[in-house]
Amino acid sequence: MRHQHLLLRPLHQLALVAAALILGGCAANHEWPEKREGSGARPEHRTLEDIPFHAQDAYQCGPAALSTMLNARDIPATPDELVDRVYLPERGGTLQVEMVSAARERGLLVYPLEGSLDALMQEIAAGNPVLVMQNLALEWWPQWHFAVVIGYDREASEVILHTDTRRAHAEPMRPFMNSWKRADYWARVMVPPDQLPATAQPLPWLSAASDLEATGQLEAARRAYKTALTEWPDEPAPRFGLGNVAYAMDRPGPALTHFQQLTRTHPQMAPAWNNLTVLLSEQGCAIAARRVHDCARKTLGDEAELPERPALRETRRATTACPIIRCPER
Amino acid sequence: MRHTRLPIRQIAFIQILAMLFLACAPLMAQADMVSTDSVVAEQKLDHDRDELKSMLQKQEVQQTLERMGVSQEQVEQRINSLTPQELADFNQQLAEAPTGESVVGVIAFFVFVFIVTDMLCATNIFSFVRCIN
Numbered sequence: 001m002r003h004q005h006l007l008l009r010p011l012h013q014l015a016l017v018a019a020a021l022i023l024g025g026c027a028a029n030h031e032w033p034e035k036r037e038g039s040g041a042r043p044e045h046r047t048l049e050d051i052p053f054h055a056q057d058a059y060q061c062g063p064a065a066l067s068t069m070l071n072a073r074d075i076p077a078t079p080d081e082l083v084d085r086v087y088l089p090e091r092g093g094t095l096q097v098e099m100v101s102a103a104r105e106r107g108l109l110v111y112p113l114e115g116s117l118d119a120l121m122q123e124i125a126a127g128n129p130v131l132v133m134q135n136l137a138l139e140w141w142p143q144w145h146f147a148v149v150i151g152y153d154r155e156a157s158e159v160i161l162h163t164d165t166r167r168a169h170a171e172p173m174r175p176f177m178n179s180w181k182r183a184d185y186w187a188r189v190m191v192p193p194d195q196l197p198a199t200a201q202p203l204p205w206l207s208a209a210s211d212l213e214a215t216g217q218l219e220a221a222r223r224a225y226k227t228a229l230t231e232w233p234d235e236p237a238p239r240f241g242l243g244n245v246a247y248a249m250d251r252p253g254p255a256l257t258h259f260q261q262l263t264r265t266h267p268q269m270a271p272a273w274n275n276l277t278v279l280l281s282e283q284g285c286a287i288a289a290r291r292v293h294d295c296a297r298k299t300l301g302d303e304a305e306l307p308e309r310p311a312l313r314e315t316r317r318a319t320t321a322c323p324i325i326r327c328p329e330r
Numbered sequence: 331m332r333h334t335r336l337p338i339r340q341i342a343f344i345q346i347l348a349m350l351f352l353a354c355a356p357l358m359a360q361a362d363m364v365s366t367d368s369v370v371a372e373q374k375l376d377h378d379r380d381e382l383k384s385m386l387q388k389q390e391v392q393q394t395l396e397r398m399g400v401s402q403e404q405v406e407q408r409i410n411s412l413t414p415q416e417l418a419d420f421n422q423q424l425a426e427a428p429t430g431e432s433v434v435g436v437i438a439f440f441v442f443v444f445i446v447t448d449m450l451c452a453t454n455i456f457s458f459v460r461c462i463n
Contacts, residue, residue, distance in 0.1 A: 203370065203373060203374050203377060206366075206370045206373075207367070207370050207371075207374065209366075210365070210366040210367040210370050211367070213366055213367075214365070214366075214367055236369075237366065237369055237370050237373060240366055240369055241366040244363065244365065244366045247363060271364035271368075271369050274361065274363075274364050275363050275364055277361065278361050278362065278363050279363070281361070307361030307362075308361065310361075
């Protein structure tokens with residue numbers, strides 16, 4: 001994060017050589033992934049040409065890297081504007097969590113990338129720049145740094161980065177991998193919530209989507225769950241998320257539909273039964289809520305954790321048409 | 331006669347009503363919606379567990395564990411009682427270990443789990459590990 005790392009460079013290179021001599025085989029041997037044919041094939045080299053670059057001011061690699069990531073998604077931002085949001089003057093740097101939450105505030109889904117060269121190549125090939133953290137110095141004397149990977153060249157064995165004051169800087173692959181490894185291979189892709197990263201897996205995507213939901217980015221969360229539902233139609237969590245978002249947006253009708261459908265497609269999913277019961281009770285559909293509760297008990301068995309059976313009190317007039325509940329057949 | 335009987339009925343009726351309300355009182359507690367993140371976290375936990383258990387299915391791993399006197403049931407039981415954080419940590423360590431998915435890595439992992447749990451008195455498999463308490 002600090003600019004002085006440029007001055008320290010010869011020193012840590014020396015230290016690294018010394019360490020390498022002492023430790024011998026301990027250093028990880030980073031290789032390019034095996035070449036593949038057909039659908040799994042990756043281009044030999046690729047650089048995303050149209051990613052805007054912001055040179056960092058002293059110490060401020062965080063705001064610079066973040067504005068690059070935001071601009072890549074057509075969200076206007078400059079490092080100066082972001083300094084107040086993500087830069088901690090007394091620490092002389094930016095925390096990872098601030099980078100992530102600042103992007104989330106702007107409606108982007110922050111996807112944690114698997115820390116491998118192969119994943120990096122796949123995302124670049126798909127046109128997604130990757131925010132990475134590096135430790136430019138040593139484990140016990142860290143020099144943290146944020147940069148944006150915008151390309152790679154397998155032939156020349158280089159990773160192309162927007163970093164510090166250098167636009168599209170070509171860094172030899174091995175030192176890059178070592179510095180990335182010392183930062184635990186921290187990497188994030190920031191995408192609009194209806195665009196899956198190339199390496200997206202259901203659980204990390206859903207977890208990132210639920211982070212959007214939990215921080216009140218309901219519309220972004222809704223889009224992210226919808227994307228997940230299209231991509232992984234057998235997963236229950238996307239529809240569950242859609243139900244919860246609809247509920248949070250005060251749209252009981254769609255919420256009801258989602259939870260009801262879940263209890264049919266995934267009858268063993270206790271949280272779906274729970275939320276359907278709660279929702280129906282709140283809507284004044286006491287009879288339907290009790291019926292749902294009975295169905296849940298029947299389907300899940302006596303051991304399942306369920307809320308109390310809703311009381312039969314029709315004090316509030318039903319705000320939506322109360323559905324007729326049929327238990328799933330066993 | 332009439333004057334004494336009627337109030338008793340009414341009182342009984344009121345009492346029945348009161349008892350009904352008492353019985354209903356605990357049901358008034360509002361249940362909460364389950365959040366999406368807790369559902370996803372639960373799924374992730376299952377996924378991590380399954381992943382570990384699938385490694386256990388490898389024959390070489392089973393044979394080696396058997397030779398060490400550890401049954402598969404013991405290991406599975408142990409996996410089930412790991413906290414989400416422990417599971418995630420272990421899975422990550424396994425993924426990052428240079429041996430990767432190799433048998434050595436998996437066995438090293440299970441031995442590690444058992445030494446830790448032996449120390450915490452949860453298991454007693456290695457006689458050389460002294461329990462903390």
